[in-house]
Amino acid sequence: AQTVTQSQPEMSVQEAETVTLSCTYDTSESNYYLFWYKQPPSRQMILVIRQEAYKQQNATENRFSVNFQKAAKSFSLKISDSQLGDTAMYFCAIHAQGGSEKLVFGKGTKLTVNP
Amino acid sequence: GAGVSQTPSNKVTEKGKYVELRCDPISGHTALYWYRQSLGQGPEFLIYFQGTGAADDSGLPNDRFFAVRPEGSVSTLKIQRTERGDSAVYLCASSHRRASDTQYFGPGTRLTVL
Numbered sequence: 001a002q003t004v005t006q007s008q009p010e011m012s013v014q015e016a017e018t019v020t021l022s023c024t025y026d027t028s029e030s031n032y033y034l035f036w037y038k039q040p041p042s043r044q045m046i047l048v049i050r051q052e053a054y055k056q057q058n059a060t061e062n063r064f065s066v067n068f069q070k071a072a073k074s075f076s077l078k079i080s081d082s083q084l085g086d087t088a089m090y091f092c093a094i095h096a097q098g099g100s101e102k103l104v105f106g107k108g109t110k111l112t113v114n115p
Numbered sequence: 116g117a118g119v120s121q122t123p124s125n126k127v128t129e130k131g132k133y134v135e136l137r138c139d140p141i142s143g144h145t146a147l148y149w150y151r152q153s154l155g156q157g158p159e160f161l162i163y164f165q166g167t168g169a170a171d172d173s174g175l176p177n178d179r180f181f182a183v184r185p186e187g188s189v190s191t192l193k194i195q196r197t198e199r200g201d202s203a204v205y206l207c208a209s210s211h212r213r214a215s216d217t218q219y220f221g222p223g224t225r226l227t228v229l
Contacts, residue, residue: 108157
C-alpha cells in the first residue's frame with residue numbers, strides 16, 4: 001500500500017516570492033510516479049507536475065519545480081515568482097506500478113498568495 | 116469537448132433516495148477513474164475502468180455503490196439508498212491507458228444528502 005503525507009495544512013506567500021510545499025510518501029514498489037495537482041475553488045484538479053521515480057533529474061514546468069529525494073521519499077514542490085492565480089489547494093499523489101491503477105493522494109496544502 | 120465533463124454539477128437529494136452521476140471522459144482515453152473527496156481531504160479512489168470492464172473496484176465503500184461504463188466511454192456512478200455520509204464531491208478522471216499516464220480530472224459533482 002502507498003501513503004502520502006503533506007505536513008503543511010496551510011501556507012501563505014507574498015506575490016512574486018518563492019514557496020516550497022512539502023510531501024513525503026511511502027511505497028514498497030520500486031517503480032512509481034509522483035504528481036502534484038492544483039485544485040482551485042472551481043474544484044477542477046489540474047496537473048502541475050509529474051515525476052517518474054526512475055529519473056534522477058528533477059521535473060520542472062515553468063515556475064514550478066520539484067525536489068525529488070528518492071532515498072528520503074520526499075517530493076517537495078517549489079513555486080517561483082508566486083502569482084495570485086496560484087492560490088489553491090495543492091495535492092501530492094503517487095501511483096505505484098505493480099499494484100492498483102489508482103492514485104493515492106495526500107490531504108493537501110492550502111496555499112494563499114497575498115498581494 | 117476537450118476535457119472531462121461531469122453532470123450534474125450539484126445534486127441535492129434526500130436520505131434513502133437513488134442517484135446517478137455521469138462522467139464523459141476525454142475522447143480516446145481507455146482508462147476512467149472515480150474518486151470521492153470529502154471536505155478537507157484529498158480524493159479517495161473508488162473504482163477504475165479499463166475499457167468497458169471494472170478492473171479495480173476495491174475502493175467502493177459498500178454494495179450501495181455501483182458504476183458502469185457499457186460502451187467504454189461514458190460512465191455512470193450509481194448510489195442506492197443514499198446516506199448523509201455519502202455527501203461529498205465525486206470526481207471523475209480519465210487517462211490515455213494507465214494511471215502512470217496523466218489523469219485528467221473533471222470538475223466534479225457535489226452530492227448533498229439531506
